[in-house]
Amino acid sequence: MSTAIVSDLHLSTVSEADVLRRPQARERLGEALSRADRVVVLGDLLELRERRAEEALAIATPALEAIGEATAGRELVLVPGNHDYELASPALKRERLRGRSELPLEGRYSTDHGELSHRVAALMPDTDVSLAYPGLWLRDDVFATHGHYVDLHLTVPRVESIFAHAVGRLMGANGPELSVDAYESALSPVYAFSHALAQSTRVNASVGRGNTSREMWVRASGGGLAGLALGGAAIPVAVSTLNRLGIGRFRPDISALELRRAGLRAMDQVIGELDIEAAHVIFGHTHRAGPLPGEVEGWWLRGGTRLHNTGSWIMEEAFSATEGPANPYWPGRVTWLDEDGPPRFENVLEGLAL
Numbered sequence: 015m016s017t018a019i020v021s022d023l024h025l026s027t028v029s030e031a032d033v034l035r036r037p038q039a040r041e042r043l044g045e046a047l048s049r050a051d052r053v054v055v056l057g058d059l060l061e062l063r064e065r066r067a068e069e070a071l072a073i074a075t076p077a078l079e080a081i082g083e084a085t086a087g088r089e090l091v092l093v094p095g096n097h098d099y100e101l102a103s104p105a106l107k108r109e110r111l112r113g114r115s116e117l118p119l120e121g122r123y124s125t126d127h128g129e130l131s132h133r134v135a136a137l138m139p140d141t142d143v144s145l146a147y148p149g150l151w152l153r154d155d156v157f158a159t160h161g162h163y164v165d166l167h168l169t170v171p172r173v174e175s176i177f178a179h180a181v182g183r184l185m186g187a188n189g190p191e192l193s194v195d196a197y198e199s200a201l202s203p204v205y206a207f208s209h210a211l212a213q214s215t216r217v218n219a220s221v222g223r224g225n226t227s228r229e230m231w232v233r234a235s236g237g238g239l240a241g242l243a244l245g246g247a248a249i250p251v252a253v254s255t256l257n258r259l260g261i262g263r264f265r266p267d268i269s270a271l272e273l274r275r276a277g278l279r280a281m282d283q284v285i286g287e288l289d290i291e292a293a294h295v296i297f298g299h300t301h302r303a304g305p306l307p308g309e310v311e312g313w314w315l316r317g318g319t320r321l322h323n324t325g326s327w328i329m330e331e332a333f334s335a336t337e338g339p340a341n342p343y344w345p346g347r348v349t350w351l352d353e354d355g356p357p358r359f360e361n362v363l364e365g366l367a368l
Contacts, residue, residue, distance in 0.1 A: 015051045015052060015352075015353060016049070016050050016051050016052070016350060016351070016352055016353075017050060017051065017052045017053070017054060017152055017350070017351040017352075018046060018047050018049070018050035018052070018053050018054070018348050018349070018350060019053075019054045019055075019056055019152075019158065019296060019324055019348065019349040019350070019351065019357075020043070020047075020053075020054075020055055020056065020324060020327065020347075020348055020349070021055065021056035021057050021058060021095070021160065021297075021298030021299075021324040021325075021326065021327075022056075022057065022058045022095070022298045022299070022301055022324070022325070022326035022327060022328065023055070023058065023059050023060075023077070023326075023327040023328075024058050024060075024061040024097060024326070024327070024328045025059060025060050025061060025070070025073065025074035025077050025078070026060060026061045026064070026065055026069070026070035026071075026073035026074045027061045027064060027328060028061075028064040028065065031328040031329050031330060032061065032077075032327065032328050033327055033328065033329055033345050033346065033363065033368060034077040034080075034327055035073075035076075035077070037076075038366055039327075039346070039363060039366065039368075040076065040077055040080040041080075042346070042362045042363055042366060043080070043081070043084070043327075043346075043348075043362060044080050044081070044083060044084035045084075045362070046084075046348050046360065046362045047081065047084040047085055047348075048084045048085075050085075050088070050350075051088060051089075052088060052089045052090075052091070053081075053084075053085050053088065053089070053090045053091070054090075054091045054093060054150070054152070054158060055081075055090070055091070055092050055093065056093050056095075056158055056159070056160055056296065056297070056298045056324055057093050057094060057095025057096075057097075057098070057159075057160025057161070057162070057298050057299065058095040058096070058097040058098055058160065058298065058299075058326075059074075059092060059094075059095075059098050059101070059134075060074055060097070060098040060101070060134075061097055061098075062097060062098050062099075062100055062209055062212060063097055063208050063209065063211075063212050064212060065212060066212065066213050067100065067130055067212075067213060071130070071133060071134070075137060078134060078137040078138065079137050079138070081138065082137055082138025082139070082140065082141050085138065085141045086138075086140035086141055087140060087141070088141065088142065089141075089142045089144070090138065090141045090142065090143045090144075091143075091144055091145070091146050091150060092125075092131070092134070092143065092144070092145050092146070093145075093146050093147060093148070093149060093150065093158065093159065093160055094145065094147055094160070095160035095161075095162050095298065095299060096160070096162040096165070096174070096201070096205055096299070099202070099205040099206075099209065100128070100130055100205075100209050101128065101130055101131045101134070101145065102123070102131075102145060102147040103128065103202070103205075103206070104127045104128030104129075104130075104131070105121075105123035105124070105127040105128060105131075105145060105147070106121075106147065106198070106202075108127055109121070116193060116194070116195055117148075117193075117194040117195050117198065118194065119148070119149060119194060119288060119290070120146060120149060120150045120151055121146065121147050121148070122144060122145070122146055122150070123144070123145040123146070123147065124144065124145070125143050125144065125145060127145075131145060148160070148163065148194060148197075151292075152296070152351055153351065153353075155292055155293040155294060156292060156293065156294045156295075156296065156351060156357070157290050157292040157294075157295050157296070158295070158296040158297070159295070159296075159297055160297065160298055160299050161281060161284075161297030161298055161299035161300065161323075162201065162299050163197045163201070163284045163288075164277060164280035164281050164283075164284055164297075164299065164300075165178040165201065165280075166178050166179065166182055166192075166197060166200055166201065166280075167279070167280035167283045167284065168276050168277070168280045169263060169276045169279070169280075170272060170273055170276045170277075174204060177204045178200050178201055178204055179200075181199075181200050181201075181203050181204060182199075182200030182201075185199040185200055191287065192287040192288070193287075193288070194288065197284075270333075273300075273302070274300075274302055274304070274312065275311075275312055277299075277300040277302065277323075278312035278313065278321060279312070281295070281297060281321055282315050282316075282321075285315065285319060290319075291317075292319055293318065293319060293320065294319070294320050294321075294322060294356060294357055295319055295320075295321055295322070296322045296323075296324060296349060296351075296357055297321070297322075297323055297324070298323060298324045298325070298326070300323060301325060301326035301328070301330065301333070301343055302323055302325065302333075302342045302343055303323050303324065303325030303326075303342045303343070303344075303347050303359065304321075304322070304323045304342055305321075305322070306340075306342055320356065322349060322356075322357045324347060324349045325342065325343070325344070325345070325346075325347040326343070326345055327345045327346060328345055329345050329368055330343060339361050339363070339364045344361070345363060345368070346361050346362055346363025346364070346366075346368075347359050347360065347361050347362075348360045348361075348362055
């Protein structure tokens with residue numbers, strides 16, 4: 015069985031950075047997915063933090079229909095992430111109402127448990143669509159998850175990580191031996207607030223216009239007076255204050271190198287906390303694909319597990335404006351998993367003007 019894995023499509027961004035708005039990109043992805051026996055969308059299929067859900071779904075419809083056509087007659091597993099958490103939320107609430115004391119590492123759910131997931135599946139009528147959360151085993155030795163649990167361990171002061179650390183401290187989720195429920199107790203309130211804010215008719219769409227953490231990184235690392243002021247003073251002071259308050263263990267280094275290292279360190283910690291014993295762990299969330307040729311540091315963990323990041327399907331100028339497809343943030347990668355052997359990358363948008 016061949017499995018095609020994509021993540022972080024972020025369909026319906028306000029900035030229009032989601033490349034599957036473009037017919038040629040949808041055609042390229044469809045051609046790739048049509049070769050797979052099974053398809054997994056590993057989180058952030060929809061961008062639900064920048065628009066009301068009905069508007070986001072309407073904008074995403076052409077891409078969702080194209081995915082449905084490419085996967086007709088086969089299995090499509092949606093693994094919700096932090097930006098489309100609402101796809102999983104109704105099913106998780108149902109499990110708790112039924113008295114389930116601990117959420118599993120691989121929860122499998124029907125799309126009929128929530129209106130939004132039901133409507134997404136309805137746009138792919140000939141595909142067997144289901145939900146898995148927070149991850150699933152693709153082979154006995156390969157586990158896949160969106161990767162948003164890393165926000166509870168990141169040392170880079172991303173806005174969402176700061177909130178996650180703060181809520182986690184209140185909920186007692188910053189201690190050792192974290193479970194799926196412990197991660198959810200720290201993160202789900204943050205996701206619920208973000209989703210509710212986006213659904214409010216009182217909130218202007220500019221509230222969700224882009225990613226606050228990424229805007230901060232651009233300002234702080236891009237030079238000029240703004241970068242000097244923010245990177246040279248505000249961030250170190252803010253980090254010191256957060257650490258003194260016990261909210262996190264953040265570092266003032268927000269360089270591109272540290273972004274990569276911090277994400278891999280945090281994923282290593284998630285794997286350890288949840289006792290994921292796998293030869294390969296596939297995740298998304300950070301939008302940085304890897305390991306690319308020649309990269310070793312951080313991708314091989316002490317226990318022998320190898321990490322693989324799927325990259326994203328959005329064009330972020332701050333990260334991918336140079337180097338073209340060789341840039342780890344360049345959109346359009348599909349991760350392939352065969353019956354044996356390690357995961358492998360294919361950049362299906364190579365040669366396409368973006």
